[in-house]
Amino acid sequence: MTDTIIQKKLLNSKFKLIIISLLAFLLLLLLGFLLVIYFTLSRDGAYRGVFIDGKNVDKMSYDQIYEFFDSSYTDQLKNVELTLENGDYSTNFNLLDLGVSYNIDKAATQALHVGRQGNIFGRFFEIKRIKKKNMNIELDYSLNSAALENMINDFYDKTLIPVNESYLNFEDKKVTLIMGHPGKSLDIEKFRSVVDNSIKSLKGGIFNISPLVIEPEEIRVDKIYNEISCEPVNAKATAKDGQVVITPHVYGRRIDKSNLSDIIEKHKNDFGAKVELPVVFEDPELKTEQAQAMLFRDTLATSNTNFSTSTQNNYNRGINMQIASSKINGTVLGPGEIFSFNDVVGPRTVQNGYKTAKEYVSGKIVDGIGGGVCQVSSTLYNAVLFSDLETVFRQNHMFSIGYLPLGRDAAVAYSDLDFKFKNNTNWPIKIEAAVKNNTVSFSIRGTQEQPGKTIELSHVQIRSTPAPIQYIDDPNLEEGQTVVIQSGQAGYVVDTYKTVKINGVVQSKNKLHTSTYSTYKTIIKRGTKRVEPALLDLPESQDTPEDIIDETPA
Incomplete structure (x- = not known):
């Protein structure tokens, strides 16, 4: 019994000793591991296995890395010459021409950060992994992009052979198919690749940049x-x-x-x-x-009106008509084009040479700059009618005029009233105008597509109204004596018709418009002065009434 107890105590003591020894070993092992980690992590410089652009930077500090690459790379740029060739053209340049600069600071900082981020265990195992498998850090660079692009564009332009596509050439009665041929252009990506490799390797040389062949499109x-x-x-x-x-x-x-x-x-x-x-x-x-x-081959129509120059008023009218007609002479209208009298003739002003003459304004006959121009527009209107052109806008005068039949006048007033017509033929027309020998003439030349075509104009008087008479008593004029101080005009309403004939056969007859002319009153002075009976027989005589206004209005 006693021996058994003793044996058990001995066994327990041995077991405890083993446990204590094992714990001591593990503690020593852990301590050693921690020491290894400590010495590994506390090392200065880059860790083993770290490379920059293939160069080992083990144990190197930031300054050492920077100095090494600055002397090995930056200082060597001036020695790198490149010659790029494409056929007969080549270009030479130094890397310094491109403003190349290496980003050594970034690479050195990145190299020293390896194994120095995260917790101690993560850092330790990363350092061990890099030691076995290595890590290479790219050495970035920058350059003058504009200088490189200019170099590429210049090379491209001087080596480009444009592709010629197939096309048809049309001559009078001949059609030729011109076959295309391939073109050649710079392989820009290869150009960039050669420059990039030279910057990274610091190696120059002669490089052939084979062109890209550009095939013409397939003929369909x-x-x-x-x-x-x-x-x-x-x-x-x-x-x-x-x-x-x-x-x-x-x-x-x-x-x-x-x-x-x-x-x-x-x-x-x-x-x-x-x-x-x-x-x-x-x-x-x-x-x-x-x-x-066929251009302007035919005279489609001609229209003439006459005028007098017997008074200063009528003389001025003639000058105004000459100026307006000269603005119109030679005007060419294409098919479908609209003629505007006011646009072509322009403002009737003293600055443009126009004179003062009688004209119709607001129901009165008054002096105005450019009086008489309406005779030009009316004469042209008749040439338009006889040419069978399309009237776009026309307005008759307030009062009847004496140089054309009723219903065939066209009044104009700059900025207020225009005369417009359209060239409704298939050919250009030309307006020829002249003022000569007291006659305003208009001819419209074009291409008559219907030989034998004639135009007839007629009018039907619907109503006429006599001019009203206003008497003014004059005590200074003897009884029985009268003096006309304003000549009046009758009023009319007329319908105007156009008849189209070909070789004398009526093709159509259409009403053009209704023209309404207002009356213009006659004003007469009559005497109221009583005359005493004469003692002697006097010769029988009487003054002829005087027409004060002897002028032709616009």
Whole structure:
């Protein structure tokens, strides 16, 4: 019993000793591990396995790294020369020309941060991992981007061979297919890659930059066929800014599509070849030279009105008519173009040379600058009517005029009342105007498309109203004597008609408009002075009434 107890005590003592020894060993092991970690983490400089741009920076401080790369890289830039070639063209430059600068500060800082971030265990194991597998830090650089782009663009422009696409050349009665050929351009990405590698490796040399070949687009049969095929188009005459423009005729063209496909397939690799195509041509009805010969070939209509210059008023009217007519003379209107009298003639002012003459204003006959211009617009209006052109806007005078039949006048007043007409023919027209020998003349020249066409104008008087008479008693004038101080005018309402005939056969008769002319009162002085009976017989005589106004208004 006693021996058993003793044995148990001995066993317990041994077990405790083993446990204590084991704990002591583990403690020593942990202490050693911690010492290893401590000495590992407390090391100065970059850790083993850290490289910058392939260069080992083990144990190097920030200053050592910076000095090493500054002397190894920055100082060597001036010695790196590059020659880039492309065919017969080459360019030489030094890396300093590009303003290259290495970011050594960033790389050195990054290298010294390796293994120095996170908790101690994370740092320790990262250091061990890098020691085995290594870590390379890229040495970044910067450069003058504008200088590089200018160099690339200059190289590109001087080595570019543009691609020529296939196209059709149209001549009078000949169609040629011009086959395209490939172009060549700078491989910009390769250019950049060569520069990048030279900066990183600090190695220059001669580098061939092979061009990129740019193939022309594949010729599509449908596209070529559609470009060729067309109906004939007549030549066309229009006007722009008062000048005649002739659009040339186009021949109709046809080609067999399957034959065209075979031709394209046969010549698809004949770069730059000129292949005449078997096109069938069709003549248009009107060719360019015919259109030129038809321009202003015919006088569509002529209109004349007369005027007097016997008084200063009428003389001034004649001057005003000359100025206005000269503004219109030579005016060319294209098909569909609208003529505006006020736009063409412009303001009637003293500065523009116009004189004072009688005109109708607000129901009165008064002196005004430019009186007589309405005779120009009215004469032109009649030429327009006889030319069968389209009237856009026309207004008759307030009172009747004496130089044209009723219903055929066109009143104008700058900024208030205009006369407009439209060239409704298919050809340009030209207005010819002249004032000579007391006559205003207008001719409209164009192209008569309906030979034998004539225009007749007529009017129907719907109503007439005599001029009212106003008497003014004059005590200084003897009884029985009268003096006309204002000549009146009757009023009218008339409908104007246009009849179109071809070779004497009536084609149409249409009412153009209704014109209403107001009355203008006559004013007469009559004597109220009583006359004593004469003792002697006097000769029988009487004064002729005097018409004070002997002027022709506008």
